[in-house]
Amino acid sequence: MVLTKSSKDLYTEYKDRMQKIADVKYAAAVLQWDQETYLPVKGAAFRGRQLASLSEIAHEWLTAGSLGDLLTELNARSDLSGDQQRNVALSLEDYTKQKKFSPAFVRLLSETTSRSFHAWIKARSANSFTLFKEDLDNVVQLKKQEAEMAGYEQHPYNALVDQFEKGCTVTLLDKVFSQVRPPLQDLLDRIRAQQQVDDSFLHQFYPKQQQWDFGMELIRQMGFDFEAGRQDLSEHPFTTSFNNKDVRITTRIDEMDFSHMTWSCIHETGHALYEQGLPEEYYGLPLGEYASLSIHESQSRLWENNVGRSRAWWQHWYPILQAAFPSQLKEVSPEQFYKGINKTGASLIRTEADEVSYHFHVMIRYELEKSLIEGSLSVHDIPAYWNQQYASYLGVTVPDDKRGCLQDVHWSHGSFGYFPTYSLGSFYGAQLFLAAKNQDNTIEKSIEKGETASLLAWLRQHIHRHGRCYTSEELCQQATGQTLDIQHFLHYLLDKYNNIYNF
């Protein structure tokens, strides 16, 4: 049947099918967004099954033999455009990967992670890992099965990390982290031996509504299109997207800590600008999707740190902030503010960590996940392992599970292999920001004036518009002239902190 049809007709059929799958997938994303923002507590169980059914449909359609036939035939046609060929090749790759998981397994995983998410919520609020343990163990067992079904070389963790970052392996991550760890450890040690900077001004009372208003102003100025997205509150800030015209971010406000709201807004807006910049005409097709998690994170971390914790950025924003919170900030000079918001040291919470210690948080989770998946660590032993690693890497004592192994949502969602992309994102982010400034020397000056349109234009041009056309490394090569070179990140960081701590 397929063989007699024109490539044009076949491609249209492919596009229609993919876009219907996207409709179901994004409907599920709406239900998930609602789950994290507005779902009444007793609605959790039914929401779980509704999400499971949608996942099942999407998975069934994505793995239909007839789709496989269509993709295989289209992939062999030579009269498609370059973009069309790329879409088809990537879809075929996805198809082949998905085909390895049975519908029953997909449904089980969805139901299990939905339950474990709610167990995590409860456990976290009760500050007790015990309440999460059993559900988490169920998730881990399924993720091990998943790795076996997907297949891998050398290490089962490779199968999981590959889902978030194509081509990334334990070998590669071990290499990168081993390069980055000694200089960061050295920097952290030197900072510890030094007089600490003062950030107490961040820990005064900042009323909720005023924080919200300031955050909204930041987001708007960064170029977030509020007609194509919105911000809400949630326990754990995140970005989700149902198409490039409906991109949603969330934040969390702590009235005794101004930093939560501020840098989560900037971070999530970094993600959101990427989503709003994806090509609309490729809705539901690979070229309409983000390149990889590390590239996604490069966008958020670039805005959060390279921009949002820079002197240039606060040259414009600090007077505005001071005017909004005069009683809290009138005695704090711009330089004190800049140093305070970059205060570095050992800390307990990843999402609140500074740019240096952050990567130790990631390394600890990475090591832990590898051990869980290879079976050298059991779920039962997570708290002890966690606390020991925090003592050894960061020299801190973990007082309880809430500030320890219960702090992140990822495992409850079944996202093993996700954390490493956070660090990769920082590394790519630093390299991209440097390239952007080198290629357009107006960027830094503009940021000082509160204008980020030229930076956004550069990112749109070099990253956003390409969707998933290229891998992380290909994008990096095209945008910066070379693949990931960890030295850019290290230079940026050492320069910055040598200055802040007067080394």
Next chain:
Amino acid sequence: MVLTKSSKDLYTEYKDRMQKIADVKYAAAVLQWDQETYLPVKGAAFRGRQLASLSEIAHEWLTAGSLGDLLTELNARSDLSGDQQRNVALSLEDYTKQKKFSPAFVRLLSETTSRSFHAWIKARSANSFTLFKEDLDNVVQLKKQEAEMAGYEQHPYNALVDQFEKGCTVTLLDKVFSQVRPPLQDLLDRIRAQQQVDDSFLHQFYPKQQQWDFGMELIRQMGFDFEAGRQDLSEHPFTTSFNNKDVRITTRIDEMDFSHMTWSCIHETGHALYEQGLPEEYYGLPLGEYASLSIHESQSRLWENNVGRSRAWWQHWYPILQAAFPSQLKEVSPEQFYKGINKTGASLIRTEADEVSYHFHVMIRYELEKSLIEGSLSVHDIPAYWNQQYASYLGVTVPDDKRGCLQDVHWSHGSFGYFPTYSLGSFYGAQLFLAAKNQDNTIEKSIEKGETASLLAWLRQHIHRHGRCYTSEELCQQATGQTLDIQHFLHYLLDKYNNIYNF
């Protein structure tokens, strides 16, 4: 295949299939809720296609031949429980009805009503029926075809009204409305000849947040479970439900009119209490669904009017309201308040109409729909017909289409046969409330103390827990000892207004 399986296995298969269909249907309901509350404006087009894809899946599954075979076989089995038999029989009925419409017709109707909805929006904002005429005519033509496909006795309108109110016919509606019209007309005429009551205190400035807070207090006290539902704001108040543990209502706040928020909260909570009271174990099955639109409306109207506009209710609530809005209400006595909130007269807008004139709005639409569907009135003549009827029934001059035949959304959605259920709901509501008070003489006294738990318990017992097991008339018979008797509603109304207007 089906023949060799046990009834138990077949029933499980049936239940699983229906619950998966429910998952998709309720996922669509979440997307619709979001569309009316939080959707960013540019997201509308993609949301439209996401909703269309979900509807298509649900319709396809609901009309699958294999489901028909399963239902037919199960329906012939004699070893099912009574509830199981009822579920299967109702599902088979639904299947048979749905099956009469081809997928092509369903798609055409969906596309046509989607276009006519947008035409209605435009026409309404331009205040010109002409802009809606052509699209509405397309809808009417399709609804006529639909009536033919569905089949009917005597009048094609019967086929349409049956979709909202099983068993309801033109004969029955004509009889009910002919009974209710003369006494209501007489009452309205007498009220017109009388000194009008004063409700100007409702039209002062009532700040948004304080209105919201008062509404939330009302809702909570009525027994709405906020752990199994929530309230948000929307342009037009509505209730939606994704299962009995996640029921959502919305309200609208007009700072210059206290009545919108208050009675929309009470009305929607009436709907919501019904949904929260449906049996959870029948999720996705007929016995887990509401009985009919008129019974749904009986719940909202009972709470809104029989309870929420009664002296007993405000005996408890008025002091609380006065304390919340002292500057607005300190000079208004409880009796003035009671009379003001029951002010009656001819009006142009159905949703703002009082308990007496409301039914003329419904009768006008009912007569008009009947004439359109039987072909004795053409779409072109709607405005003239409408304006003449408003002059004749209510004695008011319709100044423009926006406040005339363009005011309601229903026709643009293709909902012909829906309006009569609004009046039936009021009639059933009055009869049910009377029966409740007769059977439990603590109810009225409790309401005076702000306690409605005993009323809710009665409704749960006699209406909510039965789901769709019985028709409107069967439920009414069981709960009140007789089928619908319009005299109960008329006595209630005449008593109330004779007192308010001192006849």
